[in-house]
Amino acid sequence: MKPPMASTSPPRALPDLSRSASPGMAQALDWVGMRNIRLPLQLDDPLCPSAVPSGVDMLINLPCAGIRGIHMSRLYTLLMRVAKAPQSPAGLIALLQQAIAGHAESRSDAARFVWHGEIVCPTGALVTPDLEGWMSHAVKLEAELSTAGAAIWLTVEATYASTCPCSASLARQLIQEQFEREHAGQGTIDLQRASDWIGRNASFATPHSQRSLAQLRVRVDPSARWDLGGLIGAADDALGTFSQGPVKRADEQAFAQRNGHNLMFVEDAARRLLSALSARYADGVIEVTHLESLHPHDAHAAVRWGAA
Incomplete structure (x- = not known):
């Protein structure tokens, strides 16, 4: 669409109510x-x-x-x-x-x-x-x-x-209790068995x-x-x-x-x-x-x- 052609007529004075009119409620x-x-x-x-x-x-x-x-x-x-x-x-x-x-x-x-x-x-x-x-x-x-x-x-x-932090603490408690239940009465547990158990059960509870x-x-x-x-x-x-x-x-x-x-x-x-x-x-x-x-x-x- 073409823009409208510019008028060659001299510019008209346009009303400006923001200046010429008073507010109805001052x-x-x-x-x-x-x-x-x-x-x-x-x-x-x-x-x-x-x-x-x-x-x-x-x-x-x-x-x-x-x-x-x-x-x-x-x-x-x-x-x-x-x-x-x-x-x-x-x-x-x-x-x-x-x-x-x-x-x-x-x-x-x-x-x-x-x-x-x-x-x-x-x-x-x-x-x-x-x-x-x-x-x-x-x-x-x-x-x-x-x-x-x-x-x-x-x-x-x-x-x-x-x-x-509270949820993490509660999750750790559940994992700890589960470890104690599964290894109750076993005495000393070697590092590899403990590591294997953690690998299988560390997500027993998650925060x-x-x-x-x-x-x-x-x-x-x-x-x-x-x-x-x-x-x-x-x-x-x-x-x-x-x-x-x-x-x-x-x-x-x-x-x-x-x-x-x-x-x-x-x-x-x-x-x-x-x-x-x-x-x-x-x-x-x-x-x-x-x-x-x-x-x-x-x-x-x-x-x-x-x-x-």
């Missing part, structure tokens, strides 16, 4: 704008080497009760410019400054930007050489500028495995594990970099059982060993993450959820620090 508003604008956006970070499909919120305040509305097309135009280059924390603050400046007649003095996207990181197998794949993380950015100052928050979601979710929300210095890799890596080191990409049997066995060395309740996971991230970031919030295999409900823990 009231200041905290935020006005658009939510979930779909556009490709790239972050200035090694883990985001190209633009990714994104949902963006772009909002400003309307503090003057006598002004009916704002010009949302101006906000949209700003976002189209932003989509053309990788965005840093400082770049987002500049965007918010432009949004406020572009609505001087509305007396706006605050702006807010929210980005929802996903990064896909390369990952390798635990043991098998050259076995590579991908791991995805949902990411959210929140940037706000007002007379109180600027604030930027970065949220990353990660999945990991959690093996219940329950579950896929688990960590939501990591940290405050980013507007003059710093995103450092997605540093945040994700610190969480991975703290938990030790991040979900894996490709695996062969040797990798699955190595992951089973990691789970055995990292038994954790939901409280343990939250505390591990708090210890790791509070050393890197002055403010933050951690939420962890274990999608229980024993129960039809989930276990949850949350903790915040600093000014979060």
